[in-house]
Amino acid sequence: MNQFAYSRATDVADAVRQIAADQGAKFIAGGTNLIDLMKENVERPTRLIDISRLPLHKIEETRDGGLRIGALVPNTDVAYFPDVEQRYPLLSSAILAGASAQLRNMASTGGNLLQRTRCLYFYDTATPCNKRAPGSGCGALTGHNRMHAILGASEACIATHPSDMCVALAALDATVVAVGGGGERRIAFADFHRLPGDAPERDTTLAPDEIITGIELPPQGFAENYTYLKIRDRLSYAFALVSVAVGLRLEREKIAQARIALGGVAHRPWRLPEAESLLAGKPATADNFARAADRLLRGARGFGHNDFKIGLAKRAIVRALGQAAGATPQSQSDKRIA
Amino acid sequence: MAPKSAAAQRTEKFPAPATIAVTLTVNGVAHKLALAPWTTLLDALREHLDLTGTKKGCDHGQCGACTVLLDGRRINSCLTLAVMKDGAQVTTIEGLADGPVLHALQRAFIEHDAFQCGYCTPGQICSAAGLIAEGRARTADDIRELMSGNICRCGAYPNILAAIEQVIANGGRAQR
Numbered sequence: 001m002n003q004f005a006y007s008r009a010t011d012v013a014d015a016v017r018q019i020a021a022d023q024g025a026k027f028i029a030g031g032t033n034l035i036d037l038m039k040e041n042v043e044r045p046t047r048l049i050d051i052s053r054l055p056l057h058k059i060e061e062t063r064d065g066g067l068r069i070g071a072l073v074p075n076t077d078v079a080y081f082p083d084v085e086q087r088y089p090l091l092s093s094a095i096l097a098g099a100s101a102q103l104r105n106m107a108s109t110g111g112n113l114l115q116r117t118r119c120l121y122f123y124d125t126a127t128p129c130n131k132r133a134p135g136s137g138c139g140a141l142t143g144h145n146r147m148h149a150i151l152g153a154s155e156a157c158i159a160t161h162p163s164d165m166c167v168a169l170a171a172l173d174a175t176v177v178a179v180g181g182g183g184e185r186r187i188a189f190a191d192f193h194r195l196p197g198d199a200p201e202r203d204t205t206l207a208p209d210e211i212i213t214g215i216e217l218p219p220q221g222f223a224e225n226y227t228y229l230k231i232r233d234r235l236s237y238a239f240a241l242v243s244v245a246v247g248l249r250l251e252r253e254k255i256a257q258a259r260i261a262l263g264g265v266a267h268r269p270w271r272l273p274e275a276e277s278l279l280a281g282k283p284a285t286a287d288n289f290a291r292a293a294d295r296l297l298r299g300a301r302g303f304g305h306n307d308f309k310i311g312l313a314k315r316a317i318v319r320a321l322g323q324a325a326g327a328t329p330q331s332q333s334d335k336r337i338a
Numbered sequence: 339m340a341p342k343s344a345a346a347q348r349t350e351k352f353p354a355p356a357t358i359a360v361t362l363t364v365n366g367v368a369h370k371l372a373l374a375p376w377t378t379l380l381d382a383l384r385e386h387l388d389l390t391g392t393k394k395g396c397d398h399g400q401c402g403a404c405t406v407l408l409d410g411r412r413i414n415s416c417l418t419l420a421v422m423k424d425g426a427q428v429t430t431i432e433g434l435a436d437g438p439v440l441h442a443l444q445r446a447f448i449e450h451d452a453f454q455c456g457y458c459t460p461g462q463i464c465s466a467a468g469l470i471a472e473g474r475a476r477t478a479d480d481i482r483e484l485m486s487g488n489i490c491r492c493g494a495y496p497n498i499l500a501a502i503e504q505v506i507a508n509g510g511r512a513q514r
Contacts, residue, residue, distance in 0.1 A: 006375035035417045100487020105411045236486035333479040
């Protein structure tokens with residue numbers, strides 16, 4: 001790990017001032033991803049600004065009946081918060097599908113959004129990587145790319161976003177609240193993470209001087225018909241090959257509203273409203289699920305080792321829609337797939 | 339003038355880093371430390387406080403050997419900077435026993451032969467203590483899932499599970 005200066009932010013405005021004053025500085029909260037990357041020499045900040053003591057640790061109801069989760073609430077506390085368990089069980093389930101109990105105790109809500117990819121070429125400083133060293137090339141494109149993207153990738157980068165929590169937040173239409181030099185800004189979840197394009201070094205649309213202060217969930221939580229189905233190489237403590245977050249609203253045997261978000265397949269959680277609207281007003285049948293899955297995966301492309309993900313994603317989407325429609329969500333303890 | 343010692347020359351080339359004052363209460367004892375900001379909690383425990391019960395396995399949060407309880411919650415001490423935890427209470431494997439009386443988990447691990455080489459054991463036991471305090475594990479599947487952050491290279495998992503199940507069944511208290 002490189003040597004760095006350390007300071008504590010006294011309040012949100014101070015955090016913004018400190019980050020604006022030092023281009024090489026980074027915020028640190030839980031540290032679970034950043035310290036790991038620093039040990040690998042992938043991240044070499046000149047200064048760490050400790051934001052872990054800022055007053056962003058609360059979960060509160062919003063005026064419209066939704067929930068606001070402070071950026072520093074640990075992942076565990078979000079997953080087990082009674083209102084989240086009861087009204088947004090999809091979010092609880094996705095969080096509990098990720099990492100380990102220790103890491104979830106440490107990792108913050110805001111930091112979860114800002115995790116970097118787990119692409120091995122990003123981690124290996126001896127190989128080219130446009131995300132780590134812009135312009136150096138992509139080692140994964142013709143390398144070992146079993147874990148990599150099948151949707152929205154570019155010639156510059158085929159990395160995936162590793163978060164489970166973010167897949168649920170995408171399905172729930174969450175809003176990211178951030179504060180920067182220009183004041184507070186609200187960012188729709190779909191606009192927060194970027195596709196790589198020709199600038200894969202930028203994971204998000206957050207400005208360099210902005211700090212995430214919270215996440216807001218709208219009132220609709222899909223608590224009756226939901227699932228988070230995660231397919232991975234180990235049954236626990238592994239990143240997704242493919243994951244599917246589904247929320248459905250059923251009315252008299254028909255689907256009134258559907259939300260489907262995919263993890264492990266793209267540079268950001270993958271959603272396509274036009275695929276979801278294919279299900280509106282339709283009965284919950286395997287044929288209808290397959291049509292929605294085909295639309296959602298339109299344009300999917302493999303890079304060799306990850307070709308299997310296209311078929312896997314289709315089957316996982318159909319299975320997840322069935323789990324949600326049948327009100328038999330995937331258990332994150334008993335790993336048998338319902 | 340006598341030539342400078344090799345150690346003095348090294349010190350000149352690599353000046354001692356600026357340190358930050360940190361107070362950690364470890365196993366009930368307050369320690370005042372002066373640490374470089376890049377010192378992990380794990381290194382502070384092992385290298386500065388000589389508490390080597392907490393193990394460095396992967397040093398990347400993947401194996402769980404470094405698990406300790408921080409303000410009562412289990413964490414990976416290798417991914418935690420000590421300076422960020424100024425004022426915190428830390429419990430390590432050395433602090434679980436009550437004097438000569440082993441913690442219920444320590445006894446259960448012995449009874450169930452829940453280790454071979456023993457390197458992961460301090461992390462397993464601290465993690466299990468955190469798991470019991472969380473109160474979320476009701477079934478064997480729950481325990482397996484919620485202990486998945488602790489890897490055992492010897493594969494003693496069935497016996498680790500049996501040991502933890504026994505302590506939970508006994509209400510988390512000592513069996514005898």
